[in-house]
Amino acid sequence: MENFKFNAYTEILFGRDQIDNLPKSLAVYGKNVLLTYGGGSIKKNGIYTKVMDLLKGFNVVELAGIEPNPKIESVREGVRLCREHQIDVILAVGGGSTIDCSKVIGAAYYYEGDAWDIVTTPSLIDKVLPIITILTIAATGSEMNKNAVITNMQTNEKLGTASTNMIPQTSILNPEYMFTLPAIQTAAGTADIMSHVLENYFQKTEGAFVQDKISEGLLKTCIKYCPIAIKEPDNYEARANLMWASSLALNGLCGCGKGGSWTCHPIEHELSAYYDITHGVGLAIITPSWMRYILSDQTVDKFVEYAVNVWGLSPMEDKFKLANQAINKTEEFFISCGIPSTLTELGIDASKFDFMAEKAVKFGYLKYAYVGLEPADVRTILENCL
């Protein structure tokens, strides 16, 4: 186990009616609230009305229409609003995109230069406006961590930034808010959760047993409950377990004490940056291709662990057979959840793979991944996704 710093200080208010604590949580920071949200689903499912009702007595400024892959333009507009209205606290209602955008707004508010600088150079982040979130999809874990991913379509860059000061102060997680989520979003969100866990599970660090057991538990949670949530969208137990798994998958629990770069995320970020596809869908397509590519004498034992402890497969003499069974199980699981299994189905061809591979390796530091990758490796992984 490597040295680590763990700090996931977000206060989680989990369950039905926890939203009633919202005014109290906000009032700690002030009266002027920037309310951020996405495409307007919160207006259809009643959350918007409920929030506005609770915010009587606060001065609310709205930033609506934050994109699924949030754009730097939205950040800039948010910063403008915060400065114009002397905002005290940001209330992000939505999923990872809305929360990520809000975090960078909160950080850029205190930064004099252009907001894109603090995306490319996280060390420029200092103070951050307090962030409170109301989560509406289990996916990115942004509700309980320091990360944010922002897209710049001008430069075709989708980059992650991070700061401990961007961790939300309070996150309200009501599983009922996911009852109206379309099946594909439930599936894509779950693929995202699983990918966060897998990126940490498959690393070179040995002896991080606690982290790996937690990881296996979260993966089993996804495997058990995603199909239930798709079949019965208002199954509280399924939504609750997926929601809590999303927060724990990327709040540091699975990754602390383990080193190395991630793999599928940087590759997927290139796909999203060029084609604006759903992040979790991209991850679900890339993951099995990546697993097959890196399976070798050096990695097969970890895949055997994965097969037995996550998928419940019986140990057998032929380790590679077992490993491949687990990879097939992973792929079949995503397909069974209704996620496309090839990039071709998304209308993506190989024309930009060379650029993407170069950039993924560069921005993702893929040389330091579980299995170090060069651009040619990434290109092959992508080609195998067609």
Next chain:
Amino acid sequence: MENFKFNAYTEILFGRDQIDNLPKSLAVYGKNVLLTYGGGSIKKNGIYTKVMDLLKGFNVVELAGIEPNPKIESVREGVRLCREHQIDVILAVGGGSTIDCSKVIGAAYYYEGDAWDIVTTPSLIDKVLPIITILTIAATGSEMNKNAVITNMQTNEKLGTASTNMIPQTSILNPEYMFTLPAIQTAAGTADIMSHVLENYFQKTEGAFVQDKISEGLLKTCIKYCPIAIKEPDNYEARANLMWASSLALNGLCGCGKGGSWTCHPIEHELSAYYDITHGVGLAIITPSWMRYILSDQTVDKFVEYAVNVWGLSPMEDKFKLANQAINKTEEFFISCGIPSTLTELGIDASKFDFMAEKAVKFGYLKYAYVGLEPADVRTILENCL
């Protein structure tokens, strides 16, 4: 899953040499430090010297000799020192006893009445002096939670109190600090960790799958690494996994979303209050007896889960046989770690069982436990420990 609030805001600095961050962590709060510790083992293993070296430039006041079951008198003395020296921050170096005592000192500092009041009535706790800990034993999880247990030998009471404001700000966890720990303390600490998990694992709440998977992972960690740590006291991997498991076992992860009172802890607290025995030893003796007593048609399925998912036993038709195998495994594990398996071995007889049973039920709210218990039930559980 029930509604819950989760907040484990402690900054964890984990690993070798993390102590070098101590001056920076303390300086946030001020110059006047109350250094608390126990019987002096930190003077033998070099931690004391290292700490004093790092604290040059701070005004350090010492409270030494905090007892294994910390007494209310130590709390009162700590409060006196804090007031006399205008202490800004408490630095607790030790295990759960030192940290628990420090938490209540920090809380009682701001309370005008007698410190025992805030133990019996946790709602009286408001502000708390900031607490920084350097952990030297994996056991109570106090380094990352809101709980503290204090003993009053005058009234033969050992009671828990709690407040979110008592959660340590920063905890430094260096597995190397456990290299010199005697085998029996390693074992007793592990029994404590396992009991924290089991108290939450065996509850009536259904559908808290994430929590149960994390619980199973932490139990497997204890089962794997405690024997290694006893055999090879300076095995870093074993110490690291036990240390991190101790923090996660009682920071809310296993218990959030699950309801009901605990059982073994309130019963053990009575033993410690009367006989001043090691907490973890008492728990290890009580746990198998409690398990056998509550095994029934209503609970057998949970024991089957425990048998298969924690002990790796093969599913079989006879559920009770499987359940009993798991209970036997639990008992044998504690014995194999060198923990006495009966109260008789500790010189405890049945003479005070009636009083203890009455008090455990009353103070532990045992009516609301996984299987609700009356004093007669507790008496039988204790008799079966003789």
